[in-house]
Amino acid sequence: MKKMLFVVLAVLLAFGPLFAAGQQEQKAGPVTLNVLFYSPELAEQYNDMVAAYKAETGVTLDITVLQTDYRSVLTSRLNSGDVPDIFMSSAYADNSTYKDYVYDLTNEDFIKKIEPSALQGVTVDGKILGYPFLVQSHSFIYNKKVFADNGITTLPKTLADFEAVSKKLQANGVQPFATGFKEFWVLPQTAWQAIANVPAENYGGYENFVAKLNAGELKFKDIPQMSQLFDLLDLIKTYGGPKPNESDFNDQTSSLATGKVAMIHQGNWAEDSIRKTNPEVQIGFLVGPTGNTAATAGIMFDSNQTIRIAKDSKNLDAALAWLRWLTTSEYGRNWIPGKVKQLSPIIGAAAPDSQIAKETSALLASGTPGYPWFYQMFPTGTEQQLGAILQGYCAGITNRAQTLDALDSAYAKIAKAAQ
Amino acid sequence: MESMTPLKRKQWDRALTFALFTLPALAAILISVEIPFLMSVFSSFTKWNGLDKAQTFIGLENYKELFLDDLDMWKAFGFTLRLTLGSVIVVNLCALLLAVLLDSDIRGKNALRAAFYVPNIVSLIIIGYIWRFIFSAGFESFFQASGLDFFMLSWLGDVNLVYFSVLMVSVWHSLGFYLVIYIAGLQTVPRDLIEASMIDGAGRLVRFFRITLPLIMSSITVSVFHSLSNGLKAFDVIFSLTNGGPGNSTTTIALDIYRTAFVINRFGYGTAKSVVLFLMILILSIFQVRLFKSREVEV
Numbered sequence: 001m002k003k004m005l006f007v008v009l010a011v012l013l014a015f016g017p018l019f020a021a022g023q024q025e026q027k028a029g030p031v032t033l034n035v036l037f038y039s040p041e042l043a044e045q046y047n048d049m050v051a052a053y054k055a056e057t058g059v060t061l062d063i064t065v066l067q068t069d070y071r072s073v074l075t076s077r078l079n080s081g082d083v084p085d086i087f088m089s090s091a092y093a094d095n096s097t098y099k100d101y102v103y104d105l106t107n108e109d110f111i112k113k114i115e116p117s118a119l120q121g122v123t124v125d126g127k128i129l130g131y132p133f134l135v136q137s138h139s140f141i142y143n144k145k146v147f148a149d150n151g152i153t154t155l156p157k158t159l160a161d162f163e164a165v166s167k168k169l170q171a172n173g174v175q176p177f178a179t180g181f182k183e184f185w186v187l188p189q190t191a192w193q194a195i196a197n198v199p200a201e202n203y204g205g206y207e208n209f210v211a212k213l214n215a216g217e218l219k220f221k222d223i224p225q226m227s228q229l230f231d232l233l234d235l236i237k238t239y240g241g242p243k244p245n246e247s248d249f250n251d252q253t254s255s256l257a258t259g260k261v262a263m264i265h266q267g268n269w270a271e272d273s274i275r276k277t278n279p280e281v282q283i284g285f286l287v288g289p290t291g292n293t294a295a296t297a298g299i300m301f302d303s304n305q306t307i308r309i310a311k312d313s314k315n316l317d318a319a320l321a322w323l324r325w326l327t328t329s330e331y332g333r334n335w336i337p338g339k340v341k342q343l344s345p346i347i348g349a350a351a352p353d354s355q356i357a358k359e360t361s362a363l364l365a366s367g368t369p370g371y372p373w374f375y376q377m378f379p380t381g382t383e384q385q386l387g388a389i390l391q392g393y394c395a396g397i398t399n400r401a402q403t404l405d406a407l408d409s410a411y412a413k414i415a416k417a418a419q
Numbered sequence: 420m421e422s423m424t425p426l427k428r429k430q431w432d433r434a435l436t437f438a439l440f441t442l443p444a445l446a447a448i449l450i451s452v453e454i455p456f457l458m459s460v461f462s463s464f465t466k467w468n469g470l471d472k473a474q475t476f477i478g479l480e481n482y483k484e485l486f487l488d489d490l491d492m493w494k495a496f497g498f499t500l501r502l503t504l505g506s507v508i509v510v511n512l513c514a515l516l517l518a519v520l521l522d523s524d525i526r527g528k529n530a531l532r533a534a535f536y537v538p539n540i541v542s543l544i545i546i547g548y549i550w551r552f553i554f555s556a557g558f559e560s561f562f563q564a565s566g567l568d569f570f571m572l573s574w575l576g577d578v579n580l581v582y583f584s585v586l587m588v589s590v591w592h593s594l595g596f597y598l599v600i601y602i603a604g605l606q607t608v609p610r611d612l613i614e615a616s617m618i619d620g621a622g623r624l625v626r627f628f629r630i631t632l633p634l635i636m637s638s639i640t641v642s643v644f645h646s647l648s649n650g651l652k653a654f655d656v657i658f659s660l661t662n663g664g665p666g667n668s669t670t671t672i673a674l675d676i677y678r679t680a681f682v683i684n685r686f687g688y689g690t691a692k693s694v695v696l697f698l699m700i701l702i703l704s705i706f707q708v709r710l711f712k713s714r715e716v717e718v
Contacts, residue, residue: 245665381683392668
């Protein structure tokens with residue numbers, strides 16, 4: 001009898017957890033889509049869209065928004081089989097990173113409503129593997145009032161122009177730049193823009209440039225224009241206040257909004273934070289210098305943030321229906337320009353109430369070059385690694401030659417591993 | 420079975436019961452700890468990006484790259500060792516000193532004990548962000564109020580200073596934990612031994628070094644062991660305070676492993692690194708515990 005009791009107890013102990021796990025509730029009724037997004041600065045806008053979609057269709061979007069550890073969470077979830085129905089990633093190199101998981105949107109009707117230029121970053125061998133979420137631009141943002149107060153009327157275009165402006169501001173007691181050097185993503189954005197004209201001019205286009213880098217036929221140390229990049233970083237550091245290596249995104253946006261600094265290197269996504277700090281602020285967009293040639297100075301303009309649909313999702317149809325709604329419905333078409341306040345990739349979408357978006361359109365219309373975010377074509381993981389190496393240069397750990405060697409060896413390793 | 424004596428039979432029954440009751444726990448540990456560990460040892464011999472459905476077996480290639488061709492990893496290793504050494508020494512000395520003070524009859528010692536323990540309750544990630552704020556915006560206000568150049572140094576941006584900033588924050592955070600262990604240790608020292616030594620004419624210092632210290636050796640073993648393995652695994656404070664920067668100057672092995680696996684998507688290589696880290700912690704800990712255990716005395 002006692003023995004019997006022991007056996008029963010032991011068996012209970014062993015299988016107890018299984019019983020608990022088995023009691024999952026059976027869900028019926030309307031679909032719930034599982035969504036994993038980044039950009040927490042858009043959390044309000046995401047929720048607004050979710051509410052609107054639920055009101056119109058009854059479908060719930062269960063949305064999780066992350067930032068710093070987005071990639072690792074996504075990787076673990078894909079790995080463990082807990083694949084979100086809808087998720088986000090970058091364009092270009094990420095097309096191959098998530099190739100085993102994403103649905104091919106090429107034949108969906110709503111894709112035809114998207115600007116073809118916005119589809120470049122998500123197209124591989126003629127297949128459209130993602131849905132461009134926004135069109136974004138980055139370059140230097142300046143505080144118009146600070147420029148006017150200090151008598152700067154001609155906007156800088158070349159490295160020499162930027163240096164002259166910085167000198168003048170510094171002499172008047174205004175800090176020219178907030179660097180953002182502490183963020184690993186700000187540094188590469190700032191740096192690569194300084195050679196944005198080079199791949200097209202000297203290496204037969206961006207894809208060719210990246211292919212040569214990936215194959216090891218081209219090294220950063222053999223690109224003479226890399227000096228433009230270092231010159232720009234040196235300039236920002238010299239005129240970037242007493243602690244240039246500690247400036248982060250918050251420091252950049254708040255310092256610019258309050259007029260403590262005159263310029264920051266950031267993208268249109270920073271506008272919301274800037275205007276929240278100071279609703280009255282007037283900001284503008286400057287071209288980024290590519291050495292001392294004014295004609296090639298431009299802005300970085302691309303659709304990078306990409307929505308992906310999981311191909312094995314059991315809610316595939318519901319996920320596609322949501323994208324269709326986002327592209328064609330009244331609310332959906334107006335969501336990005338009206339609520340997110342950024343440029344929409346949908347053909348004929350309204351212009352957003354955004355100072356940077358307006359300046360972006362004006363600059364492009366006047367013939368200023370808009371370069372693709374070609375560094376997103378580098379293999380996944382280079383952004384952070386190369387960013388850290390550039391950060392080391394800015395902190396004085398490595399000189400130019402050492403930095404170039406470090407960039408080359410880090411790039412070669414990641415490219416080899418990505419093959 | 421029939422040839423068993425009653426005694427043997429009873430022993431057999433007891434062993435069976437024992438096995439039956441430990442089996443569930445054993446299975447749980449196997450499933451949640453040991454099997455995943457063995458799986459990651461297997462992954463360390465593969466080339467796998469963590470996403471593709473296939474893992475390619477490449478033998479010892481990962482280990483070869485690790486030992487022959489990965490300067491960044493060894494730099495991170497060097498920094499981790501420096502940080503561990505610094506924090507083991509500083510945190511144990513500070514905690515011991517404070518424990519002696521807070522174990523004596525000073526006023527408000529309970530409030531002080533609580534105050535030193537509070538940082539330990541807060542997550543290191545939060546602590547990192549708080550200190551990041553103090554080092555930048557906080558120090559700037561201090562500078563404007565006091566005019567001391569000390570506050571205008573770039574504590575997180577200068578390669579020569581950032582080591583001390585990280586060390587200071589991690590010591591500040593973990594001090595309370597070790598303080599508790601040392602206070603508990605001090606309270607087990609028998610009063611009669613102390614009194615006997617006083618009668619024999621031992622001064623405060625002699626009493627501390629000859630009586631108290633040998634008797635709390637077991638607390639020291641535990642604390643040094645803990646601070647050693649925590650130092651070697653340091654991740655969260657670095658992640659939130661400096662994110663490994665500037666450059667890679669404060670990247671620890673744990674952060675390097677995280678980046679290798681999750682940022683560069685080299686899962687196979689990342690697990691190879693973590694197997695090496697595991698072995699290093701194991702060897703160092705065995706060595707340290709052996710060394711310290713031999714100095715412990717029993718009353």
